[in-house]
Amino acid sequence: MATFGNYALIAALVVNLYCAVAFVTGFLLRRPRLVESAQGGMRAIFLLVTAASAALVYALMTHDFRIEYVAAYSSRDMPAPYLFAAWWGGQNGSMLFWAWILGLYALIVSFYRRRHPELIPYVLMVLNFNLTLFLGLMASANNPFRLLPFVPNDGNGLNPLLQNPTMVIHPPMLYLGYVGFVVPFAFCMAALLSGRLGDEWIKATRRWTILSWFFLGVGMLLGGRWAYVELGWGGYWAWDPVENASFMPWLTGTAFLHSVMIQEKRRMLKIWNVVLIVLTFALCIFGTFLTRSGVVSSVHAFARTHIGPYFLFFIAISVLFAFSLLFWRRKALRSEAQLDSILSRESAFLLNNLVLLGACFAVFWGTIFPVISEAVRGVKITVGPPFFNKVNIPIGLFL
Structure with missing residues (x-):
């Protein structure tokens, strides 16, 4: 199966690269057949x-057990549910799981062609761009089908802390949320690329956004339950860096869900909504970076690896591309109405957004400060729960 899996991954990467070239060439040269292919x-x-x-x-x-990943994350005495959960229990397998969900979402989106014929080709191109990162890494350094030079009698087994019924559901919920937010981002980029800057992309992604927000929220709740049972923290939330990584896009996603209602009803906050969904997407990838790079200490994170720079580069390119498009379309995205007063409903929604972003920034700063302090001063200064509680509890009460 290792050979079959390897060939399937390589073939997926080759087809993905063809799609990337065909999309770009088809759009630039106006060749619809290339885009269709x-x-x-x-x-x-x-x-x-x-x-x-x-x-x-x-x-x-x-x-x-010829396969290194199988030997590292499974054993003969593991029950079937945990053997299945080992698919996403390790670094390389979880990347394959992420790519599978993204491919599934792309398949579902492709069936929207008749409803949104002008947007879907661009949406799929952006999803293709995202797939390139994961397929490229798996076909090279993070291949889940790498073989061992010998065949052990048994494997190491899944981490005992992960052999909990909650962990069979918790990671998939988070991945469904993380990857789900890629779709609204892709629709937003499609709107900017195609010039269809009305409410079409907002309406097309309403359910995607709600479901992604829901999955991410459920994933965090299940993770809190697992931490309470397995880690003995004495609570459900300890402001762990990886917990924070999922909380940040949930906060910006919440702000986006509120803000788009104003755009639909009053044709306002168009630029703001683009900024929010770009920020949410970037934070989803940033959360993946935190989990996979090993730059933060967390029981939820994978071991330190070399793939962190690839994710940072991907985030930088994505954000630069998105804001370049936003600058290009800035005049067409101007609001068609103004705030009636500071006491209006729209003002209240905007204030809600700013408070949520304030909470997000506080969590972001507290999460990355140890990394920054270590890089600048050579000493890692840990930011613990007292900081997060002191800042975020008042914000939560205000909301």
Whole structure:
């Protein structure tokens, strides 16, 4: 199965690169057939990633310890649910799981072509851009099908802390939320690229945004339950860096959900909504960076690896691209109405947004400050729960 899985991943990457070239060339040269072939290629990518995922799950279930990942995260005495959960229990497998969800979302989006024929090709192009990062890493340094030079009799097994019923559901919920927010971002970029700057992209992504926000929230609640049972923190939330990583996009996603209602009803806050969804997307990828790079100390994080710079570069390119498009379309995105007064409903929603962003910034600063202090002064200064509680409890009460 290792060979089959490897070939499936390589084929997915090749098709993904073809789609990227076909999308860009098709749009620039106005060749709709190229764009259509790229859209078909996105469906093929999902099938190939599904095949690779099935190969990994089969290897886990059948104890194929020739594969390094299987030997590292499973064992013969593990129950079937935990063997299946080992798919996302390690660094490389979880990247495959992320790519599978993103491919599934792209497949679902492709069925919206008749409703939004001008937007969907651009949406799929942005999703293709996101897939490139994960497929590229898996086809090279983070290959989940890498073979061992020998075959052990048994594997190391999944971390005992992760062998909890909650952990079978908790990570998938978080991934569904993280990856789900990529779709509204992609629709936003599609609107900016196509010039369709009305409410179409907002209405098309309303359910996506709500579901992503819901999944991320449920994932955090389940994670809190797991921490309470397994870690003995004496509570459900300890402001752990990886907990914060999921909380930040949830805060900005909450602000976005409130803000888009003003755009739909009053044609206001168009630029603000673009900023919010770009920020939410960037924080989702940033959360993935925190979890996978090892730059922060957390029981939730994977071991320190070399892939952190790739995620930071991806975030930088994505944000630069998004704000370049925003600057290009800034005149067309001007509000069609003004705030009636500081006591109006719109003003209240805007204040709500600013407070949520203030809370997000406080969490962000407290999370990355140890990393900054270590880089600047050579000493890691830990920011503990007292700081987060002192700042965020008043903000929560204000809301």
